[in-house]
């Protein structure tokens with residue numbers, strides 16, 4: 001996730017600043033560039049272009065690790081591993097494996113109904129995809145890749161996206177053969193996964209979760225509906241862990257979405273320059289320690305679900321018609337599930353056996369299941385196609401984790417065999433990868449944001465860095 005990106009939306013043209021500056025050019029001009037940078041900084045500070053305390057900072061310039069700035073220590077609340085262990089396991093084991101796993105054909109194609117079928121407020125102006133009535137984007141607003149003909153998609157379909165081009169889903173897909181997995185009901189989610197003509201396969205690698213420009217009343221309404229009606233924040237002092245779980249999972253997911261917006265942000269629309277927005281990272285996540293804690297909680301919760309479903313995931317068929325790639329997917333899954341470092345350092349990331357013990361357990365489970373199904377249904381109201389794609393995937397991933405941890409229990413229901421759908425497995429692993437990316441980004445960027453705030457030092461925005469490179 002590091003580096004400044006200047007691509008057209010498909011992630012294929014990632015160009016680091018270092019690549020932009022050719023090696024010979026760089027060495028020959030180093031002294032001159034250094035001197036210019038100093039002058040430029042002085043002028044910019046003096047002219048107020050960089051305000052003291054501004055926290056937006058180019059990642060390529062940022063952060064030496066800052067000793068003593070680790071704010072998060074000790075056991076992650078309600079989990080069984082500490083922050084330091086999570087960070088090091090994530091960096092050394094989980095993140096590298098997951099990054100490879102999600103590029104395999106099995107894990108990169110997600111089946112989804114992208115139509116905006118909002119059951120709650122069908123009058124929402126953002127949500128009129130089905131009849132393609134919102135086709136008002138001016139021609140010039142679309143980047144080149146969206147204008148290219150894409151097989152199986154009419155020009156009308158391509159133009160029929162709400163709002164900004166970066167919010168549109170690229171539907172390009174190679175022809176792949178999928179072996180049918182079972183369609184089984186998930187009591188935690190609302191989606192009907194049965195194949196029909198409304199279902200599309202989306203290549204997730206072509207549609208990274210990133211800034212889309214989706215905001216304002218529509219986005220606010222979704223988050224409000226989720227929090228206010230379906231998982232109200234528990235009062236402080238709440239001791240019932242079950243009541244906390246749902247709120248913390250949603251809040252952790254919300255943090256992760258915000259982290260991805262901040263890490264892959266459209267810094268300059270005119271030139272399609274993408275980079276980090278650390279000011280946004282700080283405002284939405286870092287300066288709310290509870291949101292960071294909830295991110296770690298959600299990560300460990302989902303990790304526990306993946307490791308609990310170990311037998312199932314090991315035996316599953318990762319079949320897409322490409323035997324080499326399918327074997328690679330299977331071996332990466334095993335690498336993840338049986339990693340000795342993970343097993344030694346964090347054998348039980350979250351202990352689900354402690355929950356639902358009281359008399360009201362079954363009733364509470366029923367109530368929370370209903371709330372989560374509602375959240376799953378609300379995803380159909382998200383008024384930006386790409387946000388809806390990732391919202392649906394990640395809520396399905398959370399629903400799958402809940403199903404693994406709470407709906408099937410080898411001890412209390414020995415005859416309940418775990419059954420997962422292919423799409424659930426894809427969602428679960430991609431969610432874990434998203435959370436792993438967020439934890440890594442927060443860990444890596446936190447110290448430099450902290451330092452910049454503490455020292456009230458002027459810092460550089462990526463847009464500013466680009467301006468300098470052009471200078």
Ligand SMILES: Cc1cc2nc3c(=O)[nH]c(=O)nc-3n(C[C@H](O)[C@H](O)[C@H](O)COP(=O)(O)OP(=O)(O)OC[C@H]3O[C@@H](n4cnc5c(N)ncnc54)[C@H](O)[C@@H]3O)c2cc1C
Nearest residue numbers: 210211212213214215219222223251254255261291387391
């Ligand atoms: C399902 C979904 C997916 C989205 N995906 C994308 C995307 O891929 N790209 C994109 O650019 N935009 C996406 N958005 C929009 C994005 O999440 C924000 O809503 C938008 O950027 C506006 O942000 P905001 O500053 O108004 O705060 P929001 O993030 O909208 O937050 C609204 C309120 O929720 C509370 N809140 C915020 N974070 C947390 C947290 N972690 N825990 C608890 N409470 C919190 C705060 O009170 C805040 O004011 C998505 C929205 C939804 C609903």
